[in-house]
Amino acid sequence: MARIIAVDSNSCTGCRTCELVCSVARTGSSNPLKSRVNVIKWELEGVRIPVLCVQCAKAPCISCCPVDAISRNPSTSAVEVDAKLCMGCAMCLSACPFGAMSLDPDTESAVNCDLCGGSPACVAACPSGALLFAEPPKAALAKKRAAAAREIRPE
């Protein structure tokens, strides 16, 4: 089973290292608007949630793309955009329920998290273990373990 990036928002400290690393690794420059992952916060409520492409099994972005520019990579199972085919209509942006599809402000081509070809830079850089790169059942088990730990060792 292909691996995905699962989020454990309870562990996220809100440092946004994932955003910085993603944009530098993928575009050579730091700009949160070019990052495929963004940490969404409600500071006053203490809420911090990294949001990124969850590589839906039935991805609406793939279905709605009028030029078939979006497809699944057979080796990583990541949803990927072919920039040469993409016409920048942003239908995928509208269709995605998570805001995981965006348009690069320079190229005007659709961009999303493509798992860095199977070795996601954000996961490697996350200092708090809030991003897990694993097969879904294994990611779920890790989250169950974390939830159980909170039950017996509340912060």
Next chain:
Amino acid sequence: MALGRKIAYVNLSTGEVRVNPIPQSLRSHYIGGRILNDYIMFSHGRPGSDPLDSENVLVLGAGLFCGLPVAGASIAVLTAKSPLTGLICHSTHGGFFAGELRWAGFDHVVVRGKAKKPVFIHAEDGVLEIRDAQSLWGMGTAESREKIRHELRDPCVQALCIGPAGESLSRLASAHSDLSRGSHRGGAGAVMGSKNLKAFTARGSLQISVKDPGRALKTSAMLSARAKSSPFCTKFGSGGSFMPFFDLAAVNLLGYPATGNRPSEAFSESDLKSRSAGSSSCLACPVACAMTSRLPGGKLVSEGPDFWQAAAFAPFAGSAGVDGLLEFARLCVSLGIDPVESAMLASWAAGLVREGTVPDKDFGGDCPGFGDSPGILKLVKSMADMTGAGALLGKGGLKASETLGKNAADRLLHAKGMCLPPIAWKSSPAFALAAAVCQTGGDLRMAPWFELAGISDQARDMLRGSPSQYETEIASEPLSSEGRAHLVHWSENCAMTADALGICQYISAVHDLGLPSFVEWSELLSSCTGMLLGPPKIWEAAQRGALLERMFNLREGFSPKADGLPEACLAPAEGASGRARERRRALDPEKFRALIDEYYRLRVLDGRGKPESSALSSLGLDKEPSYML
């Protein structure tokens, strides 16, 4: 480009805004952040101006690495002539403001003049505007930020706001961003208030190009992992885990009454943990040292308390314990007031009343006793509003002493008019020296904190190697005087560079010699920005910053006699035991003076604390101010 950020000049009296590039030659001399702020202050400061006069210049500077994936790069610096000390002040803060300012296209904002009505300065994608802030006046810091976000319809706007204390021109006023991040020390919040400037805000989407992304990310990942596993960060680096710090043998508490509670008596660690809602971090920080706590009612959170707040508040905690501390921390953030200065002044006042030096009526009966938690909260509010006893204490200790008398001044534990934090500075000659020669006053941010862990042979070799090339021995024993001037010189240069790069000092060698300093920063400068500055060149830039701050202060009439500590600071602490006697020997006034002289030699200052002309010419400072910015 990482070096392509600009400088904006804002005249609030005329409404004029100018934006200029920053010449590359200034980068290699002054890097950015604090050191470039020093350069700007020395060029633009009007000698002799009143700190709260509209002519006083306020400089906001973001560190050069802010906005880049460099561990701990989140620091912005507010620089001005301090209304508390009359000397230069640097108030630094972390959080997310500095990165956003750089994404908005700016590294430095120089503010002069006074707006007719309250305003805020908004930076966004290369444009900087002065906007109306009348509806924000009177609001707390977090409340102001939320209202600005609401009005701009953008929850990602970052704001550095003053609260009621800055508006009332309390000389203890701070400015705050995020949940609690504060530019605390020196009264920069009052300088903002004196300009009718409620806030700086920033929102940006301009990319910061990285010269060699692969190399930069690799180095950064390695340093981030090192920070996360360092002994200092592991022990003290998660929210609310600062209590064991007070138990370190070398941490001494001073300014405490014999009967007042120490932090370890005032606060139980389990109580602190039970109030914690987890850790939160600043931009790009792998450590997340801040504790968050839930407000009564349970839904909302605030950040804090931290180590400094706990140390300063402990004598007043009384039966309120941790809950009193949380309330104190939140109140200081909301009012925009320096928790350390306000609590230390309260301690001073309470001590004066208790020993009968000053009658209670001189404080209008408002002076809290030790253990009176509600009393100090009330006093802090009045310091922020400049009413009652707070109107006197809100001017700062030295100015209040002009009313209270010389005996009161003699009891003030301060350096250059700024109260000393109640911790560590008396425990070793190095800390005492750091406090004595610090150009911003009683601030220990630049002290050699790494000394608390002891100086190993390896550490000694590192300190004496490149770029410092010290020839003197450095003793490993913390209470020794041998080589202590060198420790202070080294840690000042290290802290100065961290502030220029925007790297939090907790993730620098200032706190743990295993953490990054000149060599690592040289590599990051090269891979992130393309600037080829070897460790010796970075060291030189730090030396320039230190001398420029001293030159600024001398130009303002600073007497080098102020490089020292009041007698009250050198006497043993009340109720001190055997260890205090040992400290007293170590802080023998003659030996202490010799340490200061040694420090002067390292900084190439004459016997009166003025830079020698040879030092100025070798660092290229002999033509300053050169007004290139």
